[in-house]
Amino acid sequence: MYQANGVLTDDRAIAMPARAGETLFIEGEACTSFLEIRHGVARAVDLTLGGERQVTAFFFPGEFLGLPLSRKHRYSAEAASDLLYVRHSSLNWRSGMAQSGEAEDRLFSAVWQEERSFMDRGLFIGRVGALARMAAFLLSSLPKCTASAGTIEFPLWQIDIASYLATCPETVCRNLRQLREMKIIAMPRKDRLIVQDRARLAVLAEGTHE
Amino acid sequence: MYQANGVLTDDRAIAMPARAGETLFIEGEACTSFLEIRHGVARAVDLTLGGERQVTAFFFPGEFLGLPLSRKHRYSAEAASDLLYVRHSSLNWRSGMAQSGEAEDRLFSAVWQEERSFMDRGLFIGRVGALARMAAFLLSSLPKCTASAGTIEFPLWQIDIASYLATCPETVCRNLRQLREMKIIAMPRKDRLIVQDRARLAVLAEGTHE
DNA sequence: CGACTATTTGAAGGGACTCAAGGCGTGTGG
């Protein structure tokens, strides 16, 4: 089924479906496989000892998660929306390591993409003001979503966005409403989004400092 | 100077000094080398388009940063304190990739450590309450610092901590004072720290929920 | 000794969280 030169990009692999909320893998579990998102969004979840739950990253179509950097999974992953994903064998990952050149570069670029996903969250939350955080998040995430004719599929629950942006669901709701009233975005459906004024969204993302 | 089996752990490598504030490498620069911290603390810095500056990670003795996952450095790094570090060649990194077994595991564990550093920031900032963020940060960072007889070297500027924890310097100062007044920590000098009540520090890190 | 930066402390104001209640959508069972 798999070929060495297709470790990360075997289009013939069969995509598996998952319903929103379904668990994909659990922290501590053996790292026998890693995932590639084909459609929908997955979320990385971290539980602190006190029982607090945080969404630490979102993974969009084309992105990888659960890469076998260690023997056990380093975080838990769930379907944030209905999902299509491919489960790749970690064995092929290791064999691809032995190769050099293009195959090696693809592996590293996948690792960097995963690392970047976690790094981004810090950059978003680090901004002053909940609206700036929301704007920065949208600006960065929307290009990764599947879109058609300007309408972007954005199948995230506000509860997940709130946990990800370290705010409360009410604030997320109010911020989205404000962006709509400012004619910066439009939401024809709950899971559809249109960016009407990308420039002003970028200004908001920079924070309220001026 | 370097040997293949010592790609990441060549103790004979000569440690270079750097003064606090000195730039180690810059985002976008070619990835010809990566760094290992021997003494002191380094910081990863990210500049947004609006000129905002964020400290996105700290790197403590024994940790690696600037790993050559891509051709160009993915973030900037500076000395957060006076520093001793080793500059490793990225060429040796690539050669170590070809090996299997223990050498390969060490490489992956270095990558995971770097990724974890960025992930941790999100987990800290994600907590409710500035005191909880500070407590969680201390609890996680202090074991990585060099210590002797219970006194921990903690050479971080409060301004850096504030940027890292997405708060203002005044709040960092007030939180540290509060921790001192609660007899949870002591600071015999500005860059020295003693944990007097680790258990209560852990309670605070869980947040003010109950 | 003097300039600069970091830390400390105080006061005031605002933004986000909490609490509470109602509306909406989806899926289930009768």
Next chain:
DNA sequence: CCACACGCCTTGAGTCCCTTCAAATAGTCG
């Protein structure tokens, strides 16, 4: 097919924590 239950979204009001602004002190380097 309809009624109901459940969870998510929405909206409002009040409170508190953190930020901002301001000023004084401590520390560092020349």
